[in-house]
Amino acid sequence: RDEPKLKQPVKVLVTGAAGQIGYAIVSMIARGLMLGPDQPVVLHMLDIPRMADALNGVRMELVDAALPLLRGVVVTTDEAEAFQGVNFAVLIGGWPRKEGMERKDLIAKNVAIYKSQASALQQHAAPNCKVLVVANPANTNALMLKEFAPAVPARNITCLTRLDHNRALGQIAEKLGVHVGDVRNAVVWGNHSSTQFPDASHATARTEHGEKPVRELVADEKWLREEFVGTVQQRGAAVIKARKQSSSLSAASAACDHMRDWILGTPKGMWVSMGVYSDGSYGVPEGIFYSFPVTCEKGEWSIVQGLQVDDFARSKMELSANELDEERSMAYEFVST
Numbered sequence: 001r002d003e004p005k006l007k008q009p010v011k012v013l014v015t016g017a018a019g020q021i022g023y024a025i026v027s028m029i030a031r032g033l034m035l036g037p038d039q040p041v042v043l044h045m046l047d048i049p050r051m052a053d054a055l056n057g058v059r060m061e062l063v064d065a066a067l068p069l070l071r072g073v074v075v076t077t078d079e080a081e082a083f084q085g086v087n088f089a090v091l092i093g094g095w096p097r098k099e100g101m102e103r104k105d106l107i108a109k110n111v112a113i114y115k116s117q118a119s120a121l122q123q124h125a126a127p128n129c130k131v132l133v134v135a136n137p138a139n140t141n142a143l144m145l146k147e148f149a150p151a152v153p154a155r156n157i158t159c160l161t162r163l164d165h166n167r168a169l170g171q172i173a174e175k176l177g178v179h180v181g182d183v184r185n186a187v188v189w190g191n192h193s194s195t196q197f198p199d200a201s202h203a204t205a206r207t208e209h210g211e212k213p214v215r216e217l218v219a220d221e222k223w224l225r226e227e228f229v230g231t232v233q234q235r236g237a238a239v240i241k242a243r244k245q246s247s248s249l250s251a252a253s254a255a256c257d258h259m260r261d262w263i264l265g266t267p268k269g270m271w272v273s274m275g276v277y278s279d280g281s282y283g284v285p286e287g288i289f290y291s292f293p294v295t296c297e298k299g300e301w302s303i304v305q306g307l308q309v310d311d312f313a314r315s316k317m318e319l320s321a322n323e324l325d326e327e328r329s330m331a332y333e334f335v336s337t
């Protein structure tokens with residue numbers, strides 16, 4: 001077989017690299033699943049000092065995997081070194097929710113982390129570095145990055161709702177008994193939390209009779225409004241209950257999908273969901289990171305315009321926007337104290 005002609009290497013930062021999602025994603029990145037099979041990478045892996053040994057173990061495994069696209073590995077517990085010259089940053093590290101912790105406590109802990117990462121990003125990353133925030137609360141962590149890295153264009157900061165988007169496609173495919181690759185254009189609106197609104201009303205599925213609206217194929221409005229929405233909203237919690245750990249391989253896979261589509265472009269006729277800084281589209285207030293349907297071309301995302309939003313959808317979308325507004329207020333409270 002022919003080997004692809006390789007591009008110049010780029011630097012990709014993964015924070016929380018010794019954690020479960022980090023462990024899953026670094027090999028995906030080094031195998032070209034995020035940036036393409038012709039894109040060599042230098043991996044920068046950051047974790048907290050307590051994880052230094054584990055991080056070094058991951059580095060050893062990457063050497064042992066003999067990955068031809070992997071042109072170097074930087075393993076560090078120092079933020080400045082981690083962000084040095086990186087072209088892409090996947091921020092998975094954060095304070096995990098522990099038993100008995102309220103959302104407010106989680107926000108307080110993560111505001112401090114993301115404030116500090118924002119300055120490292122602004123000072124040390126390559127110009128035009130593209131950032132994906134995975135760590136929860138992802139939308140609000142992204143907002144803190146934007147707030148404290150004012151020199152970084154807001155459009156270079158995004159958060160992960162592709163996991164929810166992929167979950168939505170998976171549920172529709174199972175319901176219809178079709179391949180997931182034949183389902184497209186679901187939308188996840190809002191927060192990466194249980195107030196998100198997974199919306200199948202614009203989705204289509206390829207069948208032997210051609211491309212059809214999912215709404216028509218399912219023909220069960222109650223399933224679409226209740227069971228589908230609830231299952232996708234609660235899927236993260238259901239995985240935690242089953243695995244006693246949060247989603248890892250699906251989160252890593254979704255993060256690769258997010259970056260790949262952002263950098264290399266979305267396929268023709270297809271959109272994906274991304275958490276981006278709201279520009280007021282669909283009446284969503286500005287000043288929050290909100291998940292919208294987007295298409296991407298030449299490394300730039302744009303919100304898909306003109307989708308019909310009925311009253312049911314509107315009320316769900318507002319609920320999630322209100323939650324994000326509350327999260328923002330809480331975050332600013334902690335910033336100023």
Ligand code: LMR
Pocket residue numbers: 136163235236237239246247
């Ligand atoms: C997920 O969607 O799987 C996670 O964000 C859930 C969580 O709270 O860690």
